[in-house]
Amino acid sequence: MRHPVNSMNQGERGAALLLFLLTMMIAGGTMLYKALNQGNFGIFRLDVQGQETFKETKQAIIAYALQSSPVGTLPCPDVSDPADDVDDSTDPPTGPGYADWDAGTAACRSYIGRLPWQTLGMEEPTDSASETLWYALSPEYGEDPTNADWSLPTYSPGELMVDEVSGLVVALFTPGRDQLSNDDVTLQDRVTDPTDFNQYLEGKTVDADGNTLVNDSATHTYYVASADNDNDGVYTISPADIWRSAGRVIQTVSLNQDVRGVYPLTNTAVDISGHGRDATATDTTLARGPTGAQPGAYRLDGSSGRVELDKDLLDGVERFTVSFWLRTDQTAAKVILSAANATNSDELEIAHDASGMITLKLNNLSLSTAGTLYAINDNSWHHLTFVRVGDTITLYHNTGTTNHDPAAFTDVAATTDALSVDSLQLGCDTANSNCMRGEVADLWFFDSALDAGKVTERYEWLSDDLNKTVPQVVDGRWMHLRFNNSAADLGSAGYDGTVDGVTYTTDNAGTTNEAADFDGSETDGSDNGIYIAGLMGNMPESFTLAFWFRPGNNNATGSCIFCKYDASGNAEFLLGMGNKNATVTVAGVAGASCEINKNSYMHLVVTVDKSSSTETNVTYYKNGSLLCAADPMTAVLGNPNTGANWSLGRGWSGSAHDSFFEGRIDDLKIYDRLLTPDEISYHYGLADTHPSSEGMVAWYPLEGHTHDWVTPTDSATLQPVGGEPSYDEGRFNRADGGVALDGTSQWVELPADLFDAEAFSISMWVDPTETGLTGTHTLLDKQDGSSTHPFTLSLDADNGVSVSLYSAETNSGDTPLTTPQHIVVTVQKSGTDSLVKLYRNGEQIGNDATLNQEITGLTTGDGWSLGARRSGVDEIQFFPGVIDDLRIYNSVLTPAEVDDLHLLTATGG
Incomplete structure (x- = not known):
């Protein structure tokens, strides 16, 4: 008991x-x-x-x-x-x-x-x-x-x-x-x-x-x-x-007197200072924090994501200190923290301009500074502390580990009185506009002005674990093309790209105009590529390439992702792709190819190491993990300074551009050193692609029971009563590893109101026991109150995967399932249409499909059927085989998250 x-x-x-x-x-x-x-x-x-x-x-x-x-x-x-x-x-x-x-x-x-x-x-x-x-x-x-x-x-x-x-x-x-x-x-x-x-x-x-x-x-x-x-x-x-x-308790007490509010922003917007000034988060998601912990920060989406804070944090306060960690990549002026009075005038505004420099307002006056400012929109974590005394606010930027000197913002017309705050908000101005996009963590408020020594000590104290756990992936970052509607270099070298016929499209996070889109051909009089003149004669002999990309279907062998050709059309360096294989060529010598995939976003890192005067080693990493290491090539890059420019998306034959790449490239970074495996893993983790329990609305392991591990009261029911399916070996060949269906009368009934969302993802492992099926066999189906079917996931007569939303259907067109496979389908409402993507074993199969159907009725009518399709009061189209580990999310998993989910579930996670 x-x-x-x-x-x-x-x-x-x-x-x-x-x-x-x-x-x-x-x-x-x-x-x-x-x-x-x-x-x-x-x-x-x-x-x-x-x-x-x-x-x-x-x-x-x-x-x-x-x-x-x-x-x-x-x-x-x-x-x-x-x-x-x-x-x-x-x-x-x-x-x-x-x-x-x-x-x-x-x-x-x-x-x-x-x-x-x-x-x-x-x-x-x-x-x-x-x-x-x-x-x-x-x-x-x-x-x-x-x-x-x-x-x-x-x-x-x-x-x-x-x-x-x-x-x-x-x-x-x-x-x-x-x-x-x-x-x-x-x-x-x-x-x-x-x-x-x-x-x-x-x-x-x-x-x-x-x-x-x-x-x-x-x-x-x-x-x-x-x-x-x-x-x-x-x-x-x-x-x-x-x-x-235990060792930090004494130091903790001495460093943090006069605390007025503390918000870790690692799970909720609760004030852990003990003052009870809890905040309210709107349209925020959890993200990886500055130490790499997940969750460790709040992500703000740049449109409506914000945290409404208690006005008493600053109301009536004359001297104060505000500090937080921030990561953003926006190139437009945005508000980070805003405090307004009863007439909606800015008592305090912390923002950044289009170049990433901090701007401040006090008493609705824009403060000026003679100090040196540093850009904070480089997609790296920055710790910022703001200390107000009278008409001056001093900014401390990463104080303690860099040479960033404090910058004083002031205006003699600003009052030295206490603030009069009626509303206080993180992420947007108090009118819910000019919202920032990025991550924020560790938000602190003090009702005192910390001196420079205390600020430095606090930063070193706060960043102690950061320095121990986070690789410095900014060090050595030599060139950085974000492709946020331009090919400007955000790195230290200033090697901007010149765009020729390339457009911008959606990135791996679903943000528009944030990735370069290459069509794979010479069209409209343009050569469809990006060349970087500044790299001529300046490329390091050993370097690291890191980027997100999504290759298309039509890349012939040698299609240029990133390359440099001499005047005669010989490849001095070529990171090329053909079908599903990537290959590096150095000084005309091609290394071994490494299989990746296509039609799916991935993070690829390639290290090019001039290991001796005659040899080059190339290693590939995909989504943070080692993919393959090619044998050393008996060739070295040298430092080419003639011939065609370094290019993205196209090669050079000696007289014209060729070897066009089809696909998307995003967030290209070049380092003038070799990143370590730990740094590469962390680099990938910055994108927060790892799926977690966040957004999971149902999880049926189907291993000897039908319990939902998310909502225990939502247990499923084996059907039909008296002829129930058994549990059989699942994907790991263990007893009770999945539910075995006979294909003639058995199915699993899930709750009718299992979930309701305009965007969702469904993941399951499937092992058909038959090939060459006749007719359609259903994996998951929902019949609504009107006896129509807003969602059906099934196998066709050839065991090919298909999804239908009411009468609209898309088929994977991929190799049929004949062995245990991990299947993921994502559905995203878009107006009156729905965007559907299918994945098998972590890779997208087929193309994106836009179905002219708007999903409704997911919680009405009959229960969800696993392994069959409801027709009126009967079940039909039974599936013969084993279904294992059903997971449902009320969000659209990104391609990288799908890949991680496959790796997780394929190893028993």
Whole structure:
């Protein structure tokens, strides 16, 4: 049975911990918040609820450790029977949810058990199977409530080892449902033995070398199964997690006096300063933050995205300090923060102009500055601090790690009085116009003017983790073409491109006029390319190319993505493409080709390394990961300064342009050094392409159950009753790995009101058991209240994938499905039409299809049918095969997100 949190005795300690955490957040704000959310962790498979449970539990555990005496000690695991009652007569109480200390042995009764959530002062943390988290503790960190004199050495390593990672303090496990049938795992009996961890955790059986592995509580060693099953999740806490937080508490207090409001903007717009000045976010999404954490910032869309702040943050304040992290790439003047009085005049406005320079208004007067300003619209993170004293506001830009001197903005006509603020807004002016596009994180308000030393110290304090975790992908960035309706170079060299017949189109994020569009031919008297005269004779011999692109269908071998030819038409350098293969040629010598794909946006990085006077090494990375490394070429680039210009999208035959590239290129960056794999991974991550639980409205793993891991009450039903489908091997050849349908009478009925959206994405794994089917076989269908079908995903007679919206249909025209495949379909309303895209195994199949249908009625009528199509009251067009891991999002996943989702689900994530 479950018990409420006891507010007395030991429960008082839980309340005190929460108060302590709040107090420290008032003083330390974001950094403590970040510290509580960092950690060495490995999550093999987690439901959405499990991910959030881990985060909350880690915060409670570290808060407890900070409050303990000595600091760092933690409560023993709970080894009681969950069916027992709590005994409140003891001090501390005993029973479910409380730590189990054995006074007789002066040790924990066990160092693995359920989480002592009552002792920690939190609500009972459970996973989607309603199982309480399990908790393994390193013995030397176990608290002795009877001995106030013992001490724990700072940074003492733990004895806990999880999957060969040693020195850990805590491991948290989500046990999931019990394993009822799996040849690799002993059957579990949680009823007979509810206190045995082996009935909840499934261990790996062998390592990569075939050695036997055993979960052993005596040696505090555990192996979590990721290959044998995907039922358990694990999250670990290291000594550094605890001591890093503890070590900053004193510094936190000294650095952050006079805090008026703190907004991490990592999940919600809550004020964590303790003043209760919560904000309201409108049309914002979560994004990767300055440390690379996801989520770690708010993304503002440039049209309506904004955060409405409490006016009391600045109202009546004379001296103040405002600081935040900002990343933007806009080349038009936009407002970042605006405070208006009752007559809507600008009491304060922080903005940037078209060149990316900060502009300020105070008392509706535009302030001027004699100081040096630095552009902030280079798509990199910048930390900005604004300090007001009288008629002057001083801007500190990345103070502490750069040579950016403070810049003072002033106007002698500005009043020195306190501000009179009636409305305060982040991201737009107070009339909801001139909105910025980009990301913002760590917004702080102080009702005092911090001096230069304190600003510098705060920046170094805030950026401590940034400097440890974020590769400096700005260093060495030599050339940068954003293609935001121009080919201007935003890099340090100023090598602007000259456009010849190239137009601008939608980028990978769906923003218009943000990518260069090459049509693959010479048309309209133009040669359809971009040449860069400034690169002549100036190209580094070793360099990195990084860019987003979407190749089309009609690229012949050698089509130029980026190239340089001599006067006779010989390739001095060619990054070319043909069909699905990319190849680099240096000084006429072609290297090995590397297969990518077409018709889908991807982030491609190519490092070109002149490794010796005679050899060049070329390595390809796709979407942040190593794709292939070609054998060294016996040729070097040199420094060509004659012949045709360096070009994008077209080559040179010696007398005319040729080798035209068809597709889109966006955000091209050239570095005069070789980026490291970590930098490349982070570079890709800046685009926030990784799908998460955000926007997921339904998730049916279909692995031995029909539960929705997003909304547990939305369970599906196997049909027909009495003849239900069974569970069979899914994409990983594991028992109960997917739902097996016979193709004649079986289907899965999903809730009628499953979701309603004008834009959505559907992902599933499909394994047909037959080829050469006759007729159409349905994968997912919705019949509305009028017996029409607003959405149907099916296989045609040749096992080709097709989507229909009412009577309008599009077919992939791709190779038929004959083996387990990952299918994603995205639908986006556009006026009275709908844009449909189909993907298989992470790559788009076929072209974008605009169907002349507007989807309505997704929540009316009958339930959704998985594996069949509803016709009146009957089901038809049954699918023969296995369907596995159905996920639905109320947003359109980008091509890069689809690719990541494929990689995630293909490895059991």
